[in-house]
Amino acid sequence: MASRISRAASPCLRQLRRESHLSHRPWTTTLRSFSTSPNHSAAVTDVRKPIDHAPITKPPSARPVETRKSQLIRTYTSLLRTTPLILFFQHSNLTAVEWAAVRRELKKALSTVPKPNAIPGAEPVDITPLVQLQVVRTNMLRVALKLVEFYDHEAAAASDKTTRTVRGPVVHDLSEAAYETIKNAQVPEDSSYAQIEPVMVGPLAALVLPAVSPAHLAAALSVLAPVPGKFPAPSRKKNPGFHDPICQSGLAKLLLVGGRVEGKIFDQSGINWVGGIEGGLEGLRGQLVAMLQGVGLGITSTLEGGSRSLWLALEGRKGQLEDEIKGDKKDGQ
Structure with a gap:
């Protein structure tokens, strides 16, 4: 026991x-x-160890650089700084098959856009393969928008509060200076962020165009946000894939809420105006040149009209005086 x-x-x-x-x-x-x-x-x-011993590829950061959120912030800030035209869509949980169908029809519509004419001394650039429709993280995109608009790298580098190393001030987008700037930023009512913030809710998707091309924008709108009479959807006979039930189900879950063109925020009507510019940027330049020429001709005619009237008045008075002198001479004889 x-x-x-x-x-x-x-x-x-x-x-x-x-x-x-x-x-x-x-x-x-x-x-x-x-x-x-x-x-x-x-x-x-x-x-x-001081921060001077941090590797060049991994500078001091206010956020863990290995996380997906940090990488998304870096990706979105780079995208906003380098992309002149972005459209934002709210989406309602599209399936993978629906996304594939929507992207297929978008690619098909963009392929119909004629290639740009070659500029003398430069090769023509076709942006059709570079247009992308991708899902974005709303919270991270909101932070990136704040960084792009309110964070100034040069001002942060000149500040005494900025962390410095032997390689210079730490002012990248994930630095402590950037974090403090966006945390204490006062958002003016007329800022671009204040205009786009009300629609930055829920799941978002972004249509990214690497150049402001009204022709490509019109082709994309004809699929993603058709407007009868302006950006009509393709007919069933011309493009039967567009009317596929899966594609239509995916398009029904997409809603155009706004866009960012050259750093300015546009609503749907403004985006439609950009897409409706005839002849693209060349047509817009032609309209601007014609407008300036018209203004110049108007100013010239106005100035010439005043001087011409004065000249005619003086010539008339001169003739009248000459007639009076001739009449006085006849009376004296």
């Missing part, structure tokens, strides 16, 4: 012995960490 009890109690005794050893170790570690000797303080200071 005693052997059974000892055999059953042996695991418990071993566990208690192990815990007793572990309980003594933290005390020694704790006592060592509370040492107040100057030599120990200097050693701790030497162990804490």
Whole structure:
């Protein structure tokens, strides 16, 4: 009986012995960490490496750079700074098959846009393969919009509060300076962020165009947001894939809420105006030149009209005086 009890109690005794050893170790570690000797303080200071020792590929950051959120913020800020035309759509949980159908019809519509004419001395650039429709994270996009509009790298670099290294001030988009700037930023009512913020809710998708091309924009709107008479949807005979139930189900879940063109915020009517410019940017330049020429001709005719009237009045008065002089001479004879 005693052997059974000892055999059953042996695991418990071993566990208690192990815990007793572990309980003594933290005390020694704790006592060592509370040492107040100057030599120990200097050693701790030497162990804490300054930020100058951070690698170039991983500068000091206010956010963990390895996380997906940080990478999305970097991606979106780069996208907003380099892309002149972005359309924002609210989507209602499209399936993968519906996204594939929508992108297929979008690609098909963009392929019908004629290639641009070659500019003398430069090769023509076709942006059709570069147009993308992608899902974005709303919260991260909101942070990126704030960074692009309210964070100034040069001002942050000149500030005394900015963290500095031997390689210069730390002013990248994930730095502490950027974090403090957007956290304390006052958003004016007339700012671009204040105009787009009300529609930055729910799941969002972005149509990214690497250039302001009204022709490509019109082709994309004819699929994603058709407008009868202006951007009509393709007919069933011309494009039966557009009227496929899966594609129509996906398009029904997309809603155009706004756009960003050259840093300015446009609503749906403004986007339709940009897409409706005849002849694209060349046509817009032609309209601007014609307008300036018309204004110049109007100013010239106005100035010439005043001087012409004055000249005619003086010539008339001159003729009248000459007639009076001739009449006086005849009377004297």
